[in-house]
Amino acid sequence: MPEEPPDQAVDEAILVPVGESVTLRNTVAYAVREALAASGEIHFVAPLASSAIGDVSADGKAELEELLERATVWAEEDAGDEAADLRIETAVVGADEYLFGPDDYARVLTDYARSHGVERVVVDPEYSPGGNVPLLRPLQVALVEAGLTVEEAPVDRPTRRGQLLRRGGLLQFATLFGVSFLFYQLLSGFTLSGFDLVTGVVSATVVAALLHRIAFSDRMRLGVIAKRLVRLAIFVPYLVYEIVVSNLLVAYVVLHPKMPIEPRTVEVRSAVWGGMPVTTLANSITLTPGTLTVRVRGQDFMVHSLIPAAREGLFDGSLERAVRFVFYGRDAAGISTPRERDDCRILDTVTENGGEED
Amino acid sequence: MTPTEIAVIIFLGGGLFFTLVAAVGVIRLPDIYSRAHTASQADTLGAGLTLVAVALTLGLEISTLKTVLLLVFIFITNPTAAHAVARAAHEQDIEPWREDR
Amino acid sequence: MVNDILLGAAAVFVVLVIVVLYRAVRGPTMQDRVLAVNVIGTNTVVILALLSAALDVPYFLDIALVYALLNFLMAVAISKFTVERGGVM
Amino acid sequence: MEYVAYALVIFVILTGIATALLRDVLAAIIVFAAYSLGMALLYTLLLAPDVGLTEAVIGAGVTTILLLLTIVKTVRPGGERTFERLDPRAALACGALAVVFGLTLPDLPAVGDPNSPILSYDAVTGHYLTQSYAETGVENTVTAVLAAYRGFDTFGEATVVFAAGVAVLVVLRREVFT
Numbered sequence: 001m002p003e004e005p006p007d008q009a010v011d012e013a014i015l016v017p018v019g020e021s022v023t024l025r026n027t028v029a030y031a032v033r034e035a036l037a038a039s040g041e042i043h044f045v046a047p048l049a050s051s052a053i054g055d056v057s058a059d060g061k062a063e064l065e066e067l068l069e070r071a072t073v074w075a076e077e078d079a080g081d082e083a084a085d086l087r088i089e090t091a092v093v094g095a096d097e098y099l100f101g102p103d104d105y106a107r108v109l110t111d112y113a114r115s116h117g118v119e120r121v122v123v124d125p126e127y128s129p130g131g132n133v134p135l136l137r138p139l140q141v142a143l144v145e146a147g148l149t150v151e152e153a154p155v156d157r158p159t160r161r162g163q164l165l166r167r168g169g170l171l172q173f174a175t176l177f178g179v180s181f182l183f184y185q186l187l188s189g190f191t192l193s194g195f196d197l198v199t200g201v202v203s204a205t206v207v208a209a210l211l212h213r214i215a216f217s218d219r220m221r222l223g224v225i226a227k228r229l230v231r232l233a234i235f236v237p238y239l240v241y242e243i244v245v246s247n248l249l250v251a252y253v254v255l256h257p258k259m260p261i262e263p264r265t266v267e268v269r270s271a272v273w274g275g276m277p278v279t280t281l282a283n284s285i286t287l288t289p290g291t292l293t294v295r296v297r298g299q300d301f302m303v304h305s306l307i308p309a310a311r312e313g314l315f316d317g318s319l320e321r322a323v324r325f326v327f328y329g330r331d332a333a334g335i336s337t338p339r340e341r342d343d344c345r346i347l348d349t350v351t352e353n354g355g356e357e358d
Numbered sequence: 359m360t361p362t363e364i365a366v367i368i369f370l371g372g373g374l375f376f377t378l379v380a381a382v383g384v385i386r387l388p389d390i391y392s393r394a395h396t397a398s399q400a401d402t403l404g405a406g407l408t409l410v411a412v413a414l415t416l417g418l419e420i421s422t423l424k425t426v427l428l429l430v431f432i433f434i435t436n437p438t439a440a441h442a443v444a445r446a447a448h449e450q451d452i453e454p455w456r457e458d459r
Numbered sequence: 460m461v462n463d464i465l466l467g468a469a470a471v472f473v474v475l476v477i478v479v480l481y482r483a484v485r486g487p488t489m490q491d492r493v494l495a496v497n498v499i500g501t502n503t504v505v506i507l508a509l510l511s512a513a514l515d516v517p518y519f520l521d522i523a524l525v526y527a528l529l530n531f532l533m534a535v536a537i538s539k540f541t542v543e544r545g546g547v548m
Numbered sequence: 549m550e551y552v553a554y555a556l557v558i559f560v561i562l563t564g565i566a567t568a569l570l571r572d573v574l575a576a577i578i579v580f581a582a583y584s585l586g587m588a589l590l591y592t593l594l595l596a597p598d599v600g601l602t603e604a605v606i607g608a609g610v611t612t613i614l615l616l617l618t619i620v621k622t623v624r625p626g627g628e629r630t631f632e633r634l635d636p637r638a639a640l641a642c643g644a645l646a647v648v649f650g651l652t653l654p655d656l657p658a659v660g661d662p663n664s665p666i667l668s669y670d671a672v673t674g675h676y677l678t679q680s681y682a683e684t685g686v687e688n689t690v691t692a693v694l695a696a697y698r699g700f701d702t703f704g705e706a707t708v709v710f711a712a713g714v715a716v717l718v719v720l721r722r723e724v725f726t
Binding site: 363370394402411412415416419427428431432445446447450 | 460464471472475478479493494497498502504505509517520521524528534539
C-alpha cells in the first residue's frame with residue numbers, strides 16, 4: 001500500500017517501531033528517505049515483549065538493543081552524505097511492563113511519541129510485536145485512535161521480497177564448486193575418465209559462478225560448520241529414533257477402526273533463531289509424526305498436531321533442545337522447555353491467526 | 359538365507375507397512391492437515407526403509423551411494439513439500455477438522 | 460530370490476499408488492490433490508529404486524534422482540501457485 | 549515383473565480417464581502429472597530409460613509448468629461438480645478409436661522377439677545401413693531415416709512443434725493482442 005505521505009507531515013519526526021522482521025531493512029530505508037525529506041529526526045523504538053524468553057528478559061533486551069544498533073547502522077548507511085542531517089534516537093520501551101495485547105504496545109509507543117513530540121509513525125508491514133501475528137492491524141488502529149499519523153512502509157511482501165543476493169566469497173565459490181563437482185562425478189559413477197572430469201569441471205564452474213551468491217545464507221566459518229556437522233551426526237540417529245517411535249504411534253491411530261484422532265493447532269514460540277536452525281527445527285517437527293509445521297514466522301511455529309501425545313512431546317521440547325544442541329552447542333541445550341517458558345498455546349481455529357496477509 | 363537377505367526382507371516389510379499406513383491415512387483421515395501428516399511422515403519412513411533395503415541388496419558400489427543420496431534427499435524434501443502444501447491450505451483459510459465440531 | 464521379493468514389493472507399491480490416486484482425483488481441495496501426487500511421486504522414486512535393484516539396471520537410480528527433484532519442485536510450485544493466484548482459484 | 553507392468557498399466561489408464569473427466573483444469577493438470585509419472589515408470593520398466601527420463605522431465609515437469617502458466621494467463625472455469633458430464637458421442641468416438649488401435653496390438657512382435665521384422669528382415673535394415681549414405685549423402689543413418697526417408701513425416705512433426713511453439717508464445721504474451 002504505497003501511500004503518499006501527508007503534506008502536513010513535512011517537518012515532523014518519524015517513529016519506527018522496531019522488531020525482528022524480514023522487511024525491517026527496507027522499512028528503515030524508507031523511513032530514512034522520508035525523514036531526510038522532513039525534519040531529519042528519526043526514532044527507532046523497540047517494545048520489549050515480556051514473554052520473549054521467559055525469565056531471561058535481559059537477553060531479550062540485549063537482543064533488541066542489538067537490533068536497534070543494526071537499524072542505526074543501516075540508517076546511517078542509507079543517509080550516506082546526508083548522515084549529518086539525520087538525528088537518530090533509539091529506545092527500548094516497555095521493559096518494566098507486561099506487554100500482551102496490541103493496546104499495550106500501542107500505549108507504550110504512544111507514551112514514547114508524546115514525550116518526544118513525535119506524531120508520525122512508519123510501520124513495518126511485517127512487524128509482529130511479541131511475535132504474535134495478528135497484532136499489527138489492531139496496533140495500527142490503536143495508534144490512529146491515539147491521534148498519531150500511521151502509515152505502512154511500502155515494502156514488498158515476503159512472497160516476492162527478500163535480499164536474495166549476498167556477498168559471495170572465494171570460500172562460497174569453492175564449496176559450491178566442490179559439492180557440484182562431487183555430485184557430477186557421483187552421477188557418472190566415478191569413472192574419472194578425462195571426459196567426465198572436464199565436463200564435470202565445466203558444469204561445476206557454471207553452477208558455482210551462477211549460484212555462489214545465493215546458495216549460502218550465513219557467513220561461512222569452517223570451524224563452526226565442522227562442529228555443527230559433528231553434532232548433526234549425533235542428532236540424526238536421535239531424530240530417526242524419534243521418527244520411528246512416533247510413526248508407530250500414528251500408525252496405530254490411523255489403522256485403528258475408530259481412528260481416535262484429536263487434531264489441534266498449536267502455537268509454539270521456539271527458542272531457536274536464524275534461517276538454518278529454524279528450518280531444521282521446522283523440518284524435524286514435520287518429520288516427527290503427529291506434528292506438522294503449518295507456518296513459521298520468526299520464532300513462532302504454528303504446528304498442527306494429530307494426537308495429544310505428539311502435542312505433549314512438542315511442548316516438552318526435546319526436538320527443540322536437540323536442534324539447539326546442533327547449532328549452538330551443548331550449553332544452549334539446557335534452556336527450559338516451551339512449557340516451562342509458557343511459550344505454547346492451543347489455538348481454537350487456524351483463521352484466528354490467518355487472514356492477515358491481505 | 360543369508361543374514362543380508364533377512365535384513366533386506368525386514369526392512370522391506372517395514373517400508374511396505376509404513377507406506378501402507380501412509381496410503382490408508384491419505385484415504386481415511388478427515389482433512390488436508392491430518393492427511394499431510396501421514397503423507398509426509400509415514401511415507402517418508404516407508405520410502406526410507408525401502409531404500410535401505412535396496413542399498414543392502416546392492417552391496418558396496420556406486421549405486422549404493424546414489425541410493426543413500428536419494429534417501430537423504432527424500433528425508434529433506436518430503437517434509438518441506440508437506441509443509442508447503444499445509445501452508446498453502448492455511449493461507450487459503452481452510453479450517454482444520456475437529457472431532458467435536 | 461531376493462530379486463523376486465523386490466519385484467513383488469514394487470508391485471505392492473504400485474497398488475498403493477493406485478489407492479492414493481483416489482485422493483488425487485477426489486480432492487476435495489486442490490491441496491489434497493497436490494499432496495496425493497506428492498505421495499505418488501515419492502512412491503514412484505521408491506519403485507524405480509526397487510526395479511533398479513531387482514533388474515540390476517544401475518542407471519534407473521539416476522532417473523530416480525531426477526524424479527525426486529522434480530517431485531519436490533512440483534509440489535512446491537503448485538502450492539505456491541494456488542496461494543499467489545488466489546483470485547483465479 | 550508382469551505384475552508390476554499390469555498394475556502400472558491400470559494406474560496409467562485410471563489417471564488418463566481421470567484427466568479427461570475432471571472438470572477443474574488445475575485438478576486435471578495435477579492428475580496429469582501423476583499420469584506422466586506412471587508413463588515414465590512404464591517406459592523405464594520396458595528398458596527405455598532415456599524415454600522415461602524425457603517423459604519425467606517433460607511430462608511431469610515442463611508440461612505442468614507450461615499448463616500452470618497457461619491458467620495464470622487465462623481463466624479457469626469453476627464449478628461444483630468434480631467430474632465433467634460425459635458426452636456420449638465423444639465417448640463413442642474415443643472408444644471406437646481405442647478398439648481399432650487395440651485390434652492392431654496382437655500383430656505387434658513381442659518385446660525383444662528375435663523374429664521381429666526389424667531383426668529378421670535384414671533386407672530392410674541392411675538396406676538402410678549400407679545404402680543410406682549413397683542414396684542421401686547423410687553420414688548418420690538415423691538422421692538419414694528421420695530427415696530423408698521420412699521427410700514428409702518429419703515435416704509434419706516440425707509443423708506440429710512450430711504450431712505448439714507459436715501457441716506457447718501467444719499464451720505467454722497475451723497482452724500483445726488484447
